Amino acid sequence: MKYLQVKWTLSGAHLIDQPHDRHALAHQFILTYGFPRMIRFKIFGIPVNVQPFFWITMAILGTSFLPSSTPEKDTILLIGLFVLAGFVSIMIHELGHALMVRYFGLPTAITLHTFGGFATYPAGILSRPKSFLVTAGGPGLQILFAFLASLVLNNPLITENQNLTFFISVLYKISLFWALLNLLPVLPLDGGQLLHALLGPARIRLTLYISIGFALLGAILLSQVGFMIFPIYLIFMAWESWKTLQINSPR
Numbered sequence: 001m002k003y004l005q006v007k008w009t010l011s012g013a014h015l016i017d018q019p020h021d022r023h024a025l026a027h028q029f030i031l032t033y034g035f036p037r038m039i040r041f042k043i044f045g046i047p048v049n050v051q052p053f054f055w056i057t058m059a060i061l062g063t064s065f066l067p068s069s070t071p072e073k074d075t076i077l078l079i080g081l082f083v084l085a086g087f088v089s090i091m092i093h094e095l096g097h098a099l100m101v102r103y104f105g106l107p108t109a110i111t112l113h114t115f116g117g118f119a120t121y122p123a124g125i126l127s128r129p130k131s132f133l134v135t136a137g138g139p140g141l142q143i144l145f146a147f148l149a150s151l152v153l154n155n156p157l158i159t160e161n162q163n164l165t166f167f168i169s170v171l172y173k174i175s176l177f178w179a180l181l182n183l184l185p186v187l188p189l190d191g192g193q194l195l196h197a198l199l200g201p202a203r204i205r206l207t208l209y210i211s212i213g214f215a216l217l218g219a220i221l222l223s224q225v226g227f228m229i230f231p232i233y234l235i236f237m238a239w240e241s242w243k244t245l246q247i248n249s250p251r
């Protein structure tokens with residue numbers, strides 16, 4: 001497949017929706033061929049490749065997520081559990097997109113990379129309603145998964161094991177946080193793409209203005225919580241939307 005649409009989770013990349021966009025094509029090329037593939041496997045027949053940076057970023061996030069009361073001997077174990085939970089949760093998010101793509105009869109593949117992942121599929125084929133459903137599938141399945149994790153957490157049999165409780169509570173928190181963050185109406189996040197599918201190409205300028213507004217608002221709010229990497233990503237996305245707005249401005 002020469003040209004692929006990318007269904008992003010979290011990434012500062014350019015929104016790829018114009019088949020003749022050379023910048024986007026170059027970016028896609030780098031993402032597809034430029035990184036080493038550490039782990040490759042198939043799930044439900046869908047090819048998955050996990051890049052080394054996925055594990056590294058997850059481990060770094062994990063260190064700042066550990067409860068301050070963690071005994072030193074448990075640190076490695078808990079970081080490992082955090083990375084595993086992040087892998088499962090983000091995999092489920094991408095599967096939500098990929099299974100929807102396959103439901104509509106198109107080939108798809110999943111890549112997990114630094115800060116998230118994406119599911120690729122041929123561009124320019126899906127109608128706006130189908131594109132909306134493919135986008136909604138990711139956060140939709142992840143929120144359902146968060147709900148199931150919260151049910152398990154309330155089961156007293158599980159909560160007897162501290163490590164298992166930690167693992168499931170991380171699964172719950174990552175799933176909910178990731179899904180909600182991706183639902184921000186900011187391009188190229190899922191929320192921005194849902195908005196784009198709703199408003200259509202004729203109102204791309206409105207979509208981009210909303211995208212810039214929410215990216216800056218999200219950056220301000222998230223910087224209050226800590227985890228500065230998320231505000232930085234959002235500011236980068238606001239900048240990308242601003243540049244796209246210049247390309248789309250009436251002459």
Ligand SMILES: [Zn+2]
Nearest residue numbers: 008009138190
């Ligand atoms: Zn997504």
